[in-house]
């Protein structure tokens with residue numbers, strides 16, 4: 001059984017079918033890329049998986065549980081974590097406190113009162129920051145970070161509760177080529193503990209880090225397979241050479 005199974009998911013906004021019968025399977029321990037032209041439904045699909053909104057029809061199963069209509073907090077307790085397309089760090093808080101907040105949102109409130117839990121939380125915050133090369137910026141305000149560093153902070157926040165599946169919506173948007181390269185290096189080691197669905201427009205970046213790709217076009221799956229399969233697919237080449 002796959003870690004995530006999306007079956008025949010449709011999302012309708014008024015008259016628009018943003019998703020139209022989408023199937024997607026993601027296995028544990030894999031990095032899965034989601035590509036497609038602007039408006040093809042990539043963010044809508046991630047939101048249907050994370051619970052930011054509900055699919056109109058179809059089912060979403062995660063780790064053996066039907067989560068189609070589960071609220072976001074239940075999905076995150078089961079091990080799902082989403083970083084939205086728009087940056088959401090709290091600029092007036094320190095880098096450290098941003099990660100601490102992300103962790104506390106998943107902790108039991110009574111456990112937080114115990115000093116042992118607080119020491120463990122501190123270790124986990126520092127571990128998350130070290131992983132994303134932000135440990136020496138822990139006391140700085142998040143607003144003082146560069147755009148690329150803010151994106152890394154958000155990924156660190158999403159990973160801090162140790163999800164089983166991380167959903168990243170265009171994490172390298174607005175980054176320099178060098179920051180993109182570093183992002184790939186920072187993400188690679190998480191594969192041993194967490195599967196990933198990543199939306200990206202930069203095909204070279206996504207081909208380098210992903211095991212499989214799904215291509216969306218106008219709310220439908222146009223192609224699904226290994227990176228090599230997708231590169232050979234004439235329909236995918238057509239939308240990428242003529243429309244993206």
Ligand SMILES: Nc1ncnc2c1ncn2[C@@H]1O[C@H](COP(=O)(O)OP(=O)(O)OP(=O)(O)O)[C@@H](O)[C@H]1O
Nearest residue numbers: 013016018036037038039040041042043044045085
């Ligand atoms: N809340 C909403 N209300 C109405 N229409 C929406 C809403 N969110 C998205 N849409 C529409 O649904 C379609 C899919 O949007 P979505 O944001 O999922 O595309 P995308 O593939 O993520 O695009 P991009 O690459 O530009 O981020 C678009 O036509 C968009 O205008």
Ligand SMILES: [Mg+2]
Nearest residue numbers: 042043044085
């Ligand atoms: Mg989008």
